[in-house]
Amino acid sequence: MFDAHLYPYENGLFAYFRDATEQKKYETELSRLERLNAVGEIAASIGHEVRNPMTTVRGYLQRFTQKAAFKEYQAQLMLMIEELDRANNIITEFLSLTKTKTNQMxxxxxxxxxxxxxxxxxxxxxxxxxxxxxxxxxxxxxxxxxxxxxxxxxxxxxxxxxxxxxxxxxxxxxxxxxxxxxxxxxxxxxxxxxxxxxxxxxxxxxxxxxxxxxxxxxxxxxxxxxxxxxxxxxxxxxxxxxxxxxxxxxxxxxxxxx
Ligand SMILES: Nc1ncnc2c1ncn2[C@@H]1O[C@H](COP(=O)(O)OP(=O)(O)OP(=O)(O)O)[C@@H](O)[C@H]1O
Ligand SMILES: [Mg+2]
CATH class of the missing domain: 3.30.565.10 (Histidine kinase-like ATPase, C-terminal domain)
Known part of the structure; x- marks a missing residue:
């Protein structure tokens, strides 16, 4: 990919071409990271808020699986717990996009x-x-x-x-x-x-x-x-x-x- 610059002068036109491939690649990379930063910040703020109520619901579901009164709903209760865990994993992954996450290098x-x-x-x-x-x-x-x-x-x-x-x-x-x-x-x-x-x-x-x-x-x-x-x-x-x-x-x- 080339950038073209044209400069008219009295006897004609001066054309200047510059290889912009690297520049374009850099810009694409930068906008990819900017998108990630924006998403990461949202993720950090809502991730925890969504998780707390999910933990409560999961806790009750877990208790119901042990109660005789819910015996016939065992399969459904287990499925609900599994689905909550799946959603929780997605949040975990999403949270790992946050910029401020500390890591152990x-x-x-x-x-x-x-x-x-x-x-x-x-x-x-x-x-x-x-x-x-x-x-x-x-x-x-x-x-x-x-x-x-x-x-x-x-x-x-x-x-x-x-x-x-x-x-x-x-x-x-x-x-x-x-x-x-x-x-x-x-x-x-x-x-x-x-x-x-x-x-x-x-x-x-x-x-x-x-x-x-x-x-x-x-x-x-x-x-x-x-x-x-x-x-x-x-x-x-x-x-x-x-x-x-x-x-x-x-x-x-x-x-x-x-
Ligand atoms: N090795 C690959 N070969 C072909 N397409 C790929 C490959 N890796 C990624 N892709 C394409 O990129 C998309 C995004 O990949 P990404 O891993 O981010 O999400 P996903 O695999 O769709 O879902 P998940 O979050 O479960 O990983 C894929 O849906 C697929 O279209
Ligand atoms: Mg994938």
Whole structure:
């Protein structure tokens, strides 16, 4: 993409072209983050207010499950509790978009984080008739909030699994590239159409019937807190998400609220 500037002068026209691709990318990234900030602030203020009454309702429902008088409504009561828990999880995820959330940054072995998570994602993939493969290279330790990174991997792998029919494979990889440690999640789905690509990371944007559209916004927010970046390569052969960490840790260690 080029910016064109035309300056008329007495003998003609002076034309000046400037490559604006990087600038455009930066602006897109900035507006994505601004959208996230606005949503994060709303989330923080209403999240707690919604949660309190839900906790009360859940408490009573739990008590009713133990009362003989409600014996014949056991199944419905359990369903109500499950639905409340589901709503609560959505709020938890939504709250993790808030800017002020404190996180626990420390030096971690990313490969170890992935290996520990592997049985969980493998079980999920298995249930859907897919598989997960690890391609972990030797990497230095990275400063991170391991809980958040785990969440990110779960969200990206979940999307990868959703994007493929049975028999598909998601590959989780790590590599070192200069000053960066790169976490990759690759699927063999049909890719992300370009009109959708622009909207990725917008809270509640989903194309799935049962999706909440929060998975990627959470990933972008986590990347921002880690001063990491997310890059996407996508095409008819599948999608590859890169989560790119810097390996220069000093500034993270001095503050735990970014
Ligand atoms: N690997 C992928 N392949 C194809 N499309 C994808 C992929 N990852 C994300 N998308 C598209 O981006 C949308 C948003 O993803 P996101 O993870 O934020 O929400 P979701 O998966 O729809 O819901 P959830 O909140 O349950 O994660 C998806 O609905 C899907 O259309
Ligand atoms: Mg998702």
């Amino acid at each position: 420390k030096l971690c072995d990313l490969n170890m984080v992935i290996r520990n998570l592997f049985p969980l994602v493998q079980a999920d993939a298995f249930r859907r008739g897919n598989t997960i493969e690890l391609q972990l290279e030797e990497i230095p330790e990275v400063v991170m909030d391991d809980k958040e990174i785990r969440q990110c991997i779960l969200n990206l792998v979940g999307n990868g699994l959703d994007a493929m029919p049975k028999g598909g494979k998601v590959t989780i990889g790590t590599a070192q590239l200069g000053n960066h440690v790169v976490l990759t999640v690759r699927d063999r789905g049909l890719g992300i159409p370009s009109h959708i690509k622009e909207k990725l990371g917008t809270p509640f944007f989903t194309t799935k019937e049962h999706g909440t559209g929060l998975g990627l916004s959470v990933c972008y927010r986590i990347a921002q807190r880690h001063k990491a970046s997310i890059k996407i390569e996508t095409g008819p052969e599948g999608t590859l998400f890169y989560f790119i960490f810097n390996t220069v840790p000093v500034q993270y260690l001095s503050s735990n609220s970014l």
